[in-house]
Amino acid sequence: MTDHSLPQHGLVRKTLVRRTFLRWGGRMAGTLAALPLLFRGGQAGADRSMPPIEQPAEATPRAFAARAIEMRDLASHTGDQGYGAVIVKDGKIIGQAPSRVVLHNDPTAHAEMEALRDVARRVGRENVRGAVMYGSSPACPMCEAGAYWAGIGALRHGRAAAGGAAPRLRKC
């Protein structure tokens, strides 16, 4: 004697369980996919209240170097040391700063370091791999090591955007 009700019942139950699992699984997957959008809104820690950086008309090394010189002039106009820096990634300026050593009374506030901090606030990422740093002058060891820690790919300086070597942590 065979009882077909049990396996049938089991099959129905299994199907129900599977359907429920699929439904809930789908919901869970949707929720998990939406989590980054809900809590991060794009990039974690990026400060969206900051006014956007005005981009140069054409994205050339000369134009970025010219912006670094503009930052240097801004620094010297505000009575600070005459240095400026710009950080560029994918043809866009993602951070720029004049030197603020005198203004902020901070010996570490060189233009390059302030530009790295500007990127940290705007982009909200510790590492900006493949970015290029344009300085009005060659970087000091502090700024070069800072660029190294931030993952900057190349350093350029001056109006002609000379250089192009990757920053080194230690020069000896």
Add this chain to the structure above:
Amino acid sequence: MLTRRRFLVPAFDPVTDRLTPIEQPETPSPRAFMARALELARLGSRRNEGTPYGCVIVKDNRIAGEGWNRASVRHDATAHAEIEAIQEACRREQRRDLAGYVMYTNGGRPCPMCETAAYWARIDRIFTAVSSPDEITDRGAPKYGGC
């Protein structure tokens, strides 16, 4: 008032619009200052603010500035403990020339960025300890570029 002994609070308190006072050790000694640097390293990394590094800037047996690595929480690769401590000391003392101040930090030797920052700030000497406040190494005056 929140003390900084057990809780890491930012130097600037937005509620009182003032700098939070630094709690000084009961018996000021190189050992106590280095113990504080190691404690900051431990507390900071326990809160996932960055790698386990802490730093204390001292003058006349008094802590002038404290810092710990906040690279993760700030998303800022330059927020090393030594840089944070130099910035805080300069903000508190309202000067950017830290001649006459010494630095206590953990680890083998500050990275070239931090050592050059100490050079620019004209810090007198750097003392380091790896894990124990009893084994302090005198690294001398900071060198330009760490060389």
